Amino acid sequence: MKKIALLVFFFILFSSKAISLTIEISNPNLRPFKIYVANKNVKDELIINNLVNYLSLMPNVLIVDDIDNADYALNYVKKGNIINLNLSYLKTSEAINFEIRKGSHDEHEASLKLADMVFENISQSKGIFSSQVVFSMNWHGVRQIFISDIVGKKIRKITDNITDSIAPKLSPDRNYVIYTRYFKSGGTSLRLINLKNLDDIPIYSSKGLNVAGSFTEDGKKFFFISYDGIISKLMSYNLTNSEMEVLYSSRSRLATPVIIYNKDAIAFVSDELGRPQVFLFNLKNKSIKRITYKHNYATSPSFAPPGTHFVYVALVNGINKIFASSIDGNDFALLTPVDKSFEDPHWSKNERFVFALSSEKDNSSLYLIDISTLKFVKMFTLPAKIGYVYIN
């Protein structure tokens, strides 16, 4: 049995107390992952209760009541302020041990980190619980920008503008948010918030719309659309030298620029051919290629990390439906139910899941869709219509 011992120390900000984890990682790889949790009904351990709740959100993790039906057993022992968590692979008795020193103010955050560690070790793919969600929402009549964790906790309002703030995008290191702020007398400004020191600086302003797309993977550049009502421009902004470049301009409407993960292309939406469709702009040879053909209204692309597949929103009979497709269009599937509208699809970094938002009259829910089984899991619901959801 191959074991690697790894010591991880968490120093939680704003707290003098810390949690330390001692983990022994084994390498079992089995799907679906059935976990038996001993003492799972113990209410006094918030970290453990949260951990079990979060793990059970994963569509490919099943919390079972019968240890004979399980692949893994999760158990914990509490000694003073130390919790010893043991995850064992029942077929071979391989084990992962976590030692948690209690006392942190942020037990919720610790649970999320633990959930990622357990998930990553049993599934051998990147966890999603450290992801952050940015979105825009009505706050007493004005749209403001908010950030939360992936289970809808720790929601923070990060703007306090007198005019609407919309379309936030989070940098890959989760330290920056670029967003659009309206002017009262027309025009918009792109602004960048540094989440560490809370600087909120103007990047670019003009009449009409300026809406940011995604950052590059190194976080040094982002793409945006500038549209004055007549000409649309697909532009890039380099954060290191403040240099802007017009990559493509057109008299048609452009929206939602996203870079695909192989770094060679930007996807964007254009109605150049009459109705909105998704196009790829090749950064190397500057050529353009249309990649959606099956619907006459295709928007909001998001790419799987290898860049071979993407999801997009198609408007079919008044309902926003999410489809997955390969770039060549050969693999193609509807991911969402036929009678419910979804938007803001995001392919997770581990390729397994797609996040999507569905809004009702007074609330919005973020869902996780398992791309292989199409199983839906609700991550959270907020009592408001949120929009422009972006996950990193």
Next chain:
Amino acid sequence: MKKVFLLLCVLFLIVSCAKQKVSTQPPQAEKSKMEQNLNQQMEQNLNQQEEKKELKQPETLLSSEASMQDQKEEPKKTTVEEVSPTMIAKAQTTMTDATNEQSVLSKMIHFDFDKYDIKKEAQEVLKEIAAYLKANPEIRIIIEGHCDERGTREYNLVLGMRRAQAAKKYLVDLGIDEKRIETISYGKDRPLIDEHNENAWAKNRRCEFKRIK
């Protein structure tokens, strides 16, 4: 010497044009044609070097364009406030501005789904607004473009912009100075009626006219 220089220029032009590749493997001939058109247009656009030069000076652009705005765009410290679901529920007040405008500016014009052409009924409203603006030359307005809830938020932003721009163009064609008219889009973010039916959608696909104070 001149001939050599000319020859070099021609060679340089040929090489520059050759760099603009066109996508070569579209699934159908029709697609190929469309993409070629797109690429040709893109080549023309990329050749607009003046535009590029202008945009490589963000500070200049920021200061000159910010002067057109009502608010100064300056760096600031933002504030972070932790909020609860209860606070969120309480904060969901109406997003539609209550207009106290008693004039013709309180009228709206409406559009068909995913369209921005000015319909006959809208033309009548715009003529009234133009007459009002001619009679009140000190008034400047902003036209807000709005959409119904169908489609995605970011795409509806640009559709709303097109609607506002179409209304502005109509007013300018009626003799109103374009400097008196600003445009903006709220996409589907500020519906007039927050319902999911054709009646609500038809009312939400609109342009509103607000006086700039």
